[in-house]
Structure formats: C-alpha cells, structure tokens
Amino acid sequence: MTISVIALQSSEEHECSDEASQEDEGFMGMSPLLQAHHAMERMEEFVYKVWEGRWRVIPHDVLPDWLKDNDFLLHGHRPPMPSFRACFKSIFRIHTETGNIWTHLLGCVFFLCLGIFYMFRPNISFVAPLQEKVVFGLFFLGAILCLSFSWLFHTVYCHSEGVSRIFSKLDYSGIALLIMGSFVPWLYYSFYCNPQPCFIYLIVICVLGIAAIIVSQWDMFATPQYRGVRAGVFLGLGLSGIIPTLHYVISEGFLKAATIGQIGWLMLMASLYITGAALYAARIPERFFPGKCDIWFHSHQLFHIFVVAGAFVHFHGVSNLQEFRFMIGGGCSEEDAL
Numbered sequence: 001m002t003i004s005v006i007a008l009q010s011s012e013e014h015e016c017s018d019e020a021s022q023e024d025e026g027f028m029g030m031s032p033l034l035q036a037h038h039a040m041e042r043m044e045e046f047v048y049k050v051w052e053g054r055w056r057v058i059p060h061d062v063l064p065d066w067l068k069d070n071d072f073l074l075h076g077h078r079p080p081m082p083s084f085r086a087c088f089k090s091i092f093r094i095h096t097e098t099g100n101i102w103t104h105l106l107g108c109v110f111f112l113c114l115g116i117f118y119m120f121r122p123n124i125s126f127v128a129p130l131q132e133k134v135v136f137g138l139f140f141l142g143a144i145l146c147l148s149f150s151w152l153f154h155t156v157y158c159h160s161e162g163v164s165r166i167f168s169k170l171d172y173s174g175i176a177l178l179i180m181g182s183f184v185p186w187l188y189y190s191f192y193c194n195p196q197p198c199f200i201y202l203i204v205i206c207v208l209g210i211a212a213i214i215v216s217q218w219d220m221f222a223t224p225q226y227r228g229v230r231a232g233v234f235l236g237l238g239l240s241g242i243i244p245t246l247h248y249v250i251s252e253g254f255l256k257a258a259t260i261g262q263i264g265w266l267m268l269m270a271s272l273y274i275t276g277a278a279l280y281a282a283r284i285p286e287r288f289f290p291g292k293c294d295i296w297f298h299s300h301q302l303f304h305i306f307v308v309a310g311a312f313v314h315f316h317g318v319s320n321l322q323e324f325r326f327m328i329g330g331g332c333s334e335e336d337a338l
C-alpha cells in the first residue's frame with residue numbers, strides 16, 4: 001500500500017501535495033475500517049492510472065526492496081506496476097530499463113533473422129546439410145532464447161515481486177542456454193574427425209549448463225549480494241571451453257589452431273564476454289558517476305551490448321569453421337587427428 005501512495009504522489013507531484021497533506025491529517029482520525037476502505041480506493045485509482053500509462057519515473061530510495069537492484073542508479077526507475085499492459089507500454093518510455101530492453105530486443109530480432117537466413121541457405125553449401133543445420137540451429141536457439149528471456153525479464157521486472165522472480169530465473173537460465181548452444185557447432189567442427197572427445201565435451205557442457213540452471217532457480221541467486229556469484233557462475237561455464245581449446249591446440253599445434261581453428265575469433269568472443277561480466281559485477285561506470293548513468297551507458301546496458309557482440313563474433317568464428325569443412329569436404333584422412 002505504501003508503494004501505491006508513493007507512486008501516486010510521484011505521478012501527481014506538486015499539484016497534489018497540499019491535498020495529500022490535508023488527506024493525511026484526516027486519515028489519522030479515521031476508524032481502521034474507513035482507513036482500509038480509503039487505502040483500497042487509492043490502490044484502485046493507482047492501478048487505473050498505471051493501466052492508462054499515467055506514471056512517472058521515481059528515485060531509487062523510494063523503490064520497494066525487491067526493485068532495489070543497483071543503488072548507483074539514483075533516478076529514472078519505473079514504479080511497481082502490477083499490469084502487464086503497462087509494463088509492455090513502458091518499452092517505449094525512457095527509464096533505467098529502456099536500454100536493457102532494447103539492446104536485447106533488437107539483438108533477438110537480429111539473431112532471429114540471421115537464424116532464418118542460415119536455415120534457408122541452399123543445402124549444396126554444406127557437407128551434411130541436415131546435421132549441420134541442426135548444429136547451427138541449436139546455437140541460434142540458445143541465442144534467441146537468451147535474448148528473448150532477457151528483454152522480457154527487463155520489461156516485466158517492475159510488475160510485482162513474484163513476476164520479477166520468475167522472469168529473473170528465466171533470464172539466468174537463458175544465459176546458460178546461450179553458452180550451451182554456442183559450444184555445439186564449435187565442438188562439432190573442431191573435433192569433426194574425432195567424435196569421441198566431441199561427444200564427451202558436449203555431455204560435460206550440458207551437465208554444467210543444467211547445473212547452472214538449477215543454481216539460478218535459488219531465490220537468493222537473483223539478489224544484489226550475489227551479483228559477483230552470478231557473474232562467476234556464467235563466466236566459469238563459458239571458460240570451461242578452455243579445456244577443449246587446449247586439447248585442440250596441443251593435438252593440432254598453435255599454427256593450425258590460429259588459422260583453421262579460428263582461435264583468434266574465439267579469444268575475441270571470450271574477451272567480450274569477460275569484459276561484459278566484469279563491468280556487470282563491478283557496476284562500472286555508474287560506480288564512479290552515481291546518478292550520471294541512470295538512463296544510458298550503465299553497466300547492465302554495456303553488459304547486454306557485449307553479450308550480443310560476443311554471440312555475433314562466435315557465430316562468425318563457427319561459420320568460418322563450417323566454410324573450411326565445406327572446402328575440404330567431409331572426409332577424414334589418417335593425418336586428421338581431430
């Protein structure tokens with residue numbers, strides 16, 4: 001109820017302040033039943049205003065605890081809005097989540113178009129069209145699910161505590177799915193002539209990914225105190241790729257890994273993800289300029305941009321691997337260790 005009063009006051013601002021103080025005086029003398037009735041009326045009025053899109057952004061210090069995520073973003077927050085219609089309409093308003101929503105909404109549309117284009121590529125461009133399209137399909141599925149869970153979460157985050165909790169779990173699960181999906185085409189082409197380690201690494205990343213999804217279902221995982229743990233879990237999941245990379249470099253040699261193996265693109269992809277996760281965990285740059293990055297360029301937005309860039313760089317690397325496989329054909333000679 002406190003929240004509704006705060007949001008109403010913020011939406012009405014000055015013109016209401018006198019009236020509100022008079023009402024507060026009257027409020028004190030009311031019977032508990034009348035007070036409850038009055039509060040219900042205010043709540044209904046508030047829900048109606050939100051439904052109509054008549055709300056204004058509020059400062060961080062009046063947010064309810066479940067919406068207090070980053071205390072370096074001082075102003076520009078959406079009030080709690082228990083209406084999906086209002087949450088979706090807020091996509092087109094300017095507030096702390098606008099950049100977070102659009103970076104992954106546009107990223108999602110981009111990967112959806114890229115995925116459709118890739119799936120409709122003529123079969124003569126592949127050695128084993130069905131198998132390769134399934135392998136790439138899993139990467140696109142991971143990327144599209146991650147980005148769509150993310151923009152949906154940021155859109156409905158202010159709906160209510162329950163809704164924000166459900167969607168934050170989907171958001172974190174999406175990151176694990178993106179990482180798992182990214183491993184599939186990379187392992188498939190890197191270990192093309194040696195399916196046994198490929199299969200083992202696929203099982204390991206699936207087990208680790210599922211473990212990360214299970215951990216992210218824990219309610220405390222979404223809290224601000226666990227920001228570093230969250231970054232660590234997903235960074236660890238992504239960096240587990242170091243083991244198959246070392247396997248490849250040791251068996252094929254650095255030169256082959258750097259040219260045919262696309263290690264350069266993989267390194268770039270890893271550094272984009274690591275930079276994004278580090279900014280996210282340390283809340284840079286808003287930590288140095290509290291209140292200056294409320295709407296644009298705060299750490300979460302930058303992290304989103306680094307995720308989209310990292311996923312695209314990964315796609316570029318694995319499509320180079322695919323092209324190389326197509327050039328040399330599907331056969332595996334005696335010398336092909338991998």
Ligand SMILES: [Zn+2]
Nearest residue numbers: 100150300304
């Ligand atoms: Zn996000």
